[in-house]
Amino acid sequence: MDPFDDRDQCDRLDVVLEGMDHRILSALRACGADPRVGGAARALSRAGEHGALWLAAGLAGAAVDGARRGAWLRGTALIVGAHAVSMGVKRVVRRPRPAHVEPLVTTAGRHSFPSSHATSATAAAVAFGVLGARAVPPLAAAMCLSRLVVGVHYPSDVAAGAALGALTACAGARWVRGGARD
Numbered sequence: 481m482d483p484f485d486d487r488d489q490c491d492r493l494d495v496v497l498e499g500m501d502h503r504i505l506s507a508l509r510a511c512g513a514d515p516r517v518g519g520a521a522r523a524l525s526r527a528g529e530h531g532a533l534w535l536a537a538g539l540a541g542a543a544v545d546g547a548r549r550g551a552w553l554r555g556t557a558l559i560v561g562a563h564a565v566s567m568g569v570k571r572v573v574r575r576p577r578p579a580h581v582e583p584l585v586t587t588a589g590r591h592s593f594p595s596s597h598a599t600s601a602t603a604a605a606v607a608f609g610v611l612g613a614r615a616v617p618p619l620a621a622a623m624c625l626s627r628l629v630v631g632v633h634y635p636s637d638v639a640a641g642a643a644l645g646a647l648t649a650c651a652g653a654r655w656v657r658g659g660a661r662d
Contacts, residue, residue: 601645
C-alpha cells in the first residue's frame with residue numbers, strides 16, 4: 481500500500497471542498513444584488529461587528545428582566561468569551577477572505593476563518609435561548625447567512641464559527657441557567 485495514496489485522496493478532497501465553498505459563496509453573494517437582500521445583509525453585518533447586537537441584547541435583557549439580571553449578564557459574558565476565542569483562532573489560522581467575489585461591506589480584519597459574526601451570533605442563540613429569548617436563534621441564523629450574502633466569508637468559515645459559538649455557549653449554559661434564580 482502506497483502511503484502517498486492517502487495524501488492524494490486528501491488533496492483531491494481539499495480541492496472538491498474548496499470548489500464547493502467557492503460555488504456556494506458565489507451563489508449566495510449573487511443574492512445580494514437584490515437591493516433589499518443586500519441592504520438587509522449589510523445592516524446585519526454592521527450590527528454584528530464585534531458582537532455589538534448581542535451585547536446590546538444581553539444588556540437590555542439584564543435591564544428589563546431584573547429577576548434574571550445575573551443570568552443575562554453571564555450569557556453576555558459567554559458571548560464576549562466566544563468572540564475572543566474566535567479572534568484568537570483567526571490570528572492563528574490566517575485564512576484570507578474570499579477574493580473571487582466583490583464584498584458588499586468592509587471588514588475590520590483581513591482574515592476569514594472562523595467567522596466571528598457567526599461565533600457570537602450562535603453563542604447568543606444558545607446563551608439567550610436558555611433564557612427563553614425565542615427571537616434570537618432566527619436572528620442569529622440570519623446573521624450567519626448575511627456574512628455569505630455580503631461576500632466576506634466562505635461557508636466553511638461560517639460553519640466553523642457557528643460550531644465554535646455553540647460549543648463555547650453550551651459549555652457555559654449551565655452557568656447561565658444556574659443563576660437564573662438570582
